[in-house]
Amino acid sequence: MTSIPARCGILTTEEVAITEETDVGTILHNLATKKWSAFAVTTAYLKRAIVAHQLTNCLTEIFIESAQSRARFLDEHLATTGQVLGPLHGLPISLKDQFCIKGVETIMGYVSWVGRIADKNAVLVDMLLEAGAIPFVRTNVPQSLMWGETYNHVFGRTTNPYNIHLTSGGSSGGEGALIGLKGSPLGVGTDIGGSVRIPAAFCNIYALRPSYNRLPYQGAVNSMAGQESVTSVLGPMSNSISGLKIFVKAILDGRPWDLDPLVPRLPWNQAAYELVEHGSGGRLCFGLLLHDQHTMPHPPIIRALEAVREALTNAGHQVIDWSPYRHKELYDVQWLIETADMAQGVLNECSATGEPFIISMEPKDADAALNAPPGQDPPQKPSPFHPKHLTTYELWKLHELKRQLRKDYLDEWQASVKRTNTGRPIDALITPVAPFVAPLHGKNDNYFYTMLFNSLDYPTIAFPVGFVDKDKDISLERIEFFTPEDRSNHEMYSPETFHGAPIGLQVATRTQEEEALLGMMEVIDKALRRHPMLR
Template sequence: MSSKSWQQLCADRKKKQVDSIPKEWIITVSTDLKQSVIDVPAQCGLLSPLEIEITETVDLDILLDKLSTGIWTSAQVTTAFYKRAIIAQQLTNCLTEIFIERALARAHELDDYFQKNGKPIGPLHGLPISLKDQFCIKGLETIMGYASWIGPVSEKSCVLVEILYDLGAVPFVRTNVPQTLIWGETYNHVFGRTTNPYNRYMTPGGSSGGEGALLALKGSPLGVGTDIGGSVRIPGAMCGLYTLRPSYERLPYANARNAQEGQESISSTLGPMANSLSAVKRFTKSIIDAKPWKKDPLVVRKEWSSREYALEEHGNGVGMCFAVLWDNGVVKPHPPVRRALEIVKQSLEDAGHKVIDWEPHRHLEIYKNTESIFAADAGQDYRVECAKSGEPLIQTMSPDKDAHPYNLFESYAKTIIGKPELLSAYDLWQLHKEKRVLRKSHLDHWEATVARTGTGRPVDAIIAPVAPYTAVPHGCNSDAFYTTLYNTLDYACAGFPVTFADKDLDKVQPPHEFRNHEDEAVYKLYDPELFHGLPVGLQLVGRTQEEEAVIAMTEIVDRVLGARK
């Protein structure tokens, strides 16, 4: 380790990041944290009309078509998104690694190949892609929010990055994460706090919060995050994005960095984040078509299924039956989330589909099992990494100054990352056994819905909240069970935007009978004025290893929502 203090290590690394930004790309940034900065990139004057057109082409199929036909060069597209990413960085502090020369050199290589051969190098030819700060790139640091990880560079790229290069992509920035990755927010001692561009007083979510903020500002056409408890879907919902949380080992994770490495009962998965469903599909299909099981021994050997994407097991997408999870029985959702569920229900029914209520099944047992597995090492993994530099383990996401009042989270944090009981291997095995029993019980519960659907088959998918709220003030995101539930069950999930919180439509509701302290705290947190204008997203939940069908069903939901607007 360096002889420098952890504070000096962090300060030096942050300065290195700031110095990597071209001076001509610096903009003037308002200090009003509650003011939306969503429109700033297009209005600040840094981007040319062509660069605005490029970066606001959110349909990835259109963008890739222009790249693959030479209408736009990779250098043009990469430069445009890099400039917009740097704008996003100044507005929300969403980036970690900035390597402009390297990315542009890659873009020029792809343009030279196209000029020489008259064809693209692969299905993602010339496309800049942002990556969460877990995906190792040869020759670059992977800091992942730890002071002790500053300095060493990766000797090789992770499998995902190798495949992206093979497909013709241009990795161009990496994005911020919370220390330890366990938080649903984004703050660490090295790079600082990432804010939500719709209201910087609010969190963008986490742990893929840097990706969420960057993509919301259209600073990247496609990003990749990871999800072990909602870390793709939560920032996706809080930032108005489309996302996919695939099943365990469907996409390649090998040689990427992670927290709690070795914990394999509830696996972290990587997934796309973007402003369009076309990007989610294009990324997922391209990676699977590259046969990642040849590079990552854990990846399931399953090719992209056109039959599943055509929804052959779901009535070919006609007259389907969806179930709505209105409330998980633990924490009641805020009014904007409830309204989003009602919008989706009505839109699906108007399109000829049936919608029934989902009946929660053994949720508290699943919650207890999940948190016990995550805490089985009593926080040793996090403490070991922090001890290497002497930096303190972060105990709260609340700002040092002007923190929003939310006392519940302090006790919650101590429960999760304090000093819970260190479990023996035998005790952990019992939790694994219990998890299998709960998964089987939930599968039986799903299959039993055949008696209520009227389609001759069980419910096709569940429509559920991603969180009980929209984005919340920094330090107030205490609940992840609406997403973690499906990580434990290993159901494929897609996140999608529905609407925006509206102070006139989403009034405070009368108090209900609170189930627990968190339920009460979440209820009291809601303020129609404060939450006004924030994105509201939901998730569509399918079966294990059913990514193709989940994407296709989400496309159907997205179309019926579009028809309603």
């Protein structure tokens, strides 16, 4: 299905060439040197995005007139001054349906938000415009954002660009599907429990989950507004690592702390990107987590992890096994914090119109909710949210526990210096994104691997590592299981069902090390490209 946009006949030969170029640095160079006009690039991506939408239902807004008008303005500016407007001059950028654009609806998957027009831009949108970018589409999300699957009662379900029977993930699943079909060179999603990394892993792209508040969130709508112990963060998603790096540097160079009071005054750190504190990248040591003692990953995930180990070792780096340290406690405390209000905000928004509160992403449950007779409540299941409101004191104690768990994990990380041969603790930690590749719709219900890094506030990049091969990734016999969820996950696996689905992993560093993480991701990517799994 991923080949359809290029061969469907809707795009010209030049438009196919433009949209098939995945390196954002190359796209920007071609724009700056006038090889490609901003108008031609924007039109190409508009057309490809519309094709992607027909294939996966990934969009909520398409800004044809305003995007092309801005592209003409940028072309005139370059022709008149000989200078680009900013570091993102002429680059089309897609946005999750969470970032407010003045004069445009921001629905966030709620029926009650239809017709709610933003009176000003989110800070990120203003910064993108200042940098010369062209917002050209917005992408679909789940109701409330709090799901790992993209489905709501307004726009429906977004499917996977490699297999429509599989999920694109969530909550930034619209972005994942769009970029996976090369319908956008660079997009922006958000992440509080894996919401950029899960779609990235499921759709064969890269995504960065930065540290709390490192990038400006001001003016974006959200669920659980006011919950600031585990904060949602915005993150770039792209088909290239260069897209992530260029986005982060452009935003930090724009001084976001002058526009968002929560952003720390931390300019782009070139020395960190060059890995000066990590041996200048010459010999790194990576921790490798094969499983979290809660859910064993499926065979293709294990194969990908071992491929990364082999690739990095062959490139001269050290890889040591990493054992899960209080991972279940970190997951539990974040879950309790996030659900402390018994989903009151979600229920308030749904009750405004009588919209059914989605309690399952299973297609049969969604159909039952939508098809309930007028005046009759749809069939209900137990809510996945916490069954009672927590007192302020109980919430404070959870915050205290989370802080101590972060300290304990930092100590464990630092203690790894005794096991490395670099004289440093591990430089980064590589883990699964999920115990499965993109599952069937309604089955993405395990966030243990991603929420770990939200709790710790470690910046994390999801990256692609090949595809499921039914002949290599055969089912394995198991007798003992860690948990009931582990057994259920094992029974879900079928090589035939997942054949051809993308495989993704994630790599994390310690908090506020975004630049170093990007540098290490380039090291990993270079090593992997020499490995047979990615040839």
